[in-house]
Amino acid sequence: MKHLLLTLAVGATVMASPLAKQAKGVGLVAIPADQKEVMKLIDNPNNRLTPEKIELGKKLYFDPRLSKSGLISCNFCHNLGEGGDDGVSAAIGHGWTANPHHLNSPTVYNAVFAQKQFWDGRSPDLEDQAKGPALAPPEMAATEVHIEKVVNSMPEYVAEFKKAYGKDAKIDFTSITDTIGLFERTLVTPSRFDDFLNGDEKALTSAEQAGLKTFIDTGCATCHTGIAVGGGMQGFALTAPYKYAKVGDFKGDANGLVKTPSLRNITETAPYFHNGAIWSLKEAIVEMGRIQLGVNVSDKDAASIETFLKALDGRKPKVDFPMLPASTDSTPKPNVN
């Protein structure tokens, strides 16, 4: 019955809301209201999502013992309580080392919808991405062997791997990071914007609808499009030099392309830009207009766009904080040096 009503509502809106139609016309896509449809979008066909894998992946995501120091979990830089990132300009990792390129930690929420991972798009998916920070010396600073030894040293983890993957489960670096990636796939946050596109016209206030229109008309949706409202690779500083270009030395991928960040939950993911140099959302909007679109976004338009962007704040999945297995005598000792 609920489903039927929803279908009717969607049907009604396609006709009733030219704005939703316009948004879809420029490539904006809603997170489906139907959980089964969401599951189809986020699943990994080669390693299907199951509750056991997700629960195990969550534990590994929160386990600082995977790092060399025993102090830095995935959640340290991608804090699920803090919009899925760390709120600092450049990521801080092992030994309090800042990211050598002064790169800002992107949010893990809705990262599953991005076409590529990392600012230079060098990774195709979350499973692959998870390997990077684990081994990077200025991040978790671990080795594959360290991580494999840690996980294999705890009978509870071994049992959970068997529960998730069968009794012959291989517990190695790849299966560990794959499982973390699977958990991350589930971190999807539908918002009032999605409700609007899915047919609930009242989900956005008239000011937010006006902001959406300004967002589209200004050209923001050229890059901030698709279900991620971003997530593709784009040229950077196309129409003017970025005013904080000298913060860090990141130049994009081999072709100078930079990943467009998702705008979902943008109010929680300051500071902005690849080098985290801009703290104000409004300033970020104006700077984007200037360097990507060659547009002088007026104060009024920037405020209107900001009003819309706030409607992208999503409903977070509930996370039971995982109680991790106890270390054993064979668990590698942390090394903070």
Place this chain on the structure above:
Amino acid sequence: MKHLLLTLAVGATVMASPLAKQAKGVGLVAIPADQKEVMKLIDNPNNRLTPEKIELGKKLYFDPRLSKSGLISCNFCHNLGEGGDDGVSAAIGHGWTANPHHLNSPTVYNAVFAQKQFWDGRSPDLEDQAKGPALAPPEMAATEVHIEKVVNSMPEYVAEFKKAYGKDAKIDFTSITDTIGLFERTLVTPSRFDDFLNGDEKALTSAEQAGLKTFIDTGCATCHTGIAVGGGMQGFALTAPYKYAKVGDFKGDANGLVKTPSLRNITETAPYFHNGAIWSLKEAIVEMGRIQLGVNVSDKDAASIETFLKALDGRKPKVDFPMLPASTDSTPKPNVN
């Protein structure tokens, strides 16, 4: 009905279990099975526990923005998923600075039952304790003003303080750390040992019961007593010098007294001793016997005591990982330097 059965069981056991009687006789105390009794023990008469205060305190406990860097929450060193501590020898804080006295982070679980807080017992309760790490330069490195500005900058926090303390709620350093302390009071983990003392004779295996007897007969319960199975102030290295005395420079309080750690969840809180110098529980047991009791604990007795101690692993309260309020333009920027 359930309550009646329990009462009968308790009644039956007092007569049936000489071991439980012996344990109580040397001062060991169970966490009550009745939640109302637990509440009486953990409540703060001057600032009564309410669900609103606990929920708010949990958010503050998990919020890294209270620290100077924006990266170190209370949970960083007292990780609720990791036995309530950090699993490293000496605490690591702001700027990756190790505790200057090489002191090990104690667990926050059941800390409410300790007579004093900190290794030198300088703090009377959790509310007072919470002020320390927040301001300590090698820990969260914040100032009172920073913390007050952070919390007051977020309307959601302000609203939650009003919900918890009334519309005239004062949001200052003291009320913030008090609220964190209140949340910490709820971190109580009843174990099978408590079930045993509360009348369920089968809650401990015969090997664990034998271990409890060895524990008592060896003299461990002289200091590891009360509901915390520790938590009081005692002389240290009474019968022989501690073999890792040179790790750090901690000498106890003005009288040389050192806080006896709780043994609850001891399997999750390695490394052991105030300076985190011993990683093996068995080695810790033997060293304690040697330096505190002048007893050469045999391998067999150490193994037996260890078997009992494992039964102190408690049932953790379920923690919904808190989704924190978004920073605003007036939230102080993190400073990682």
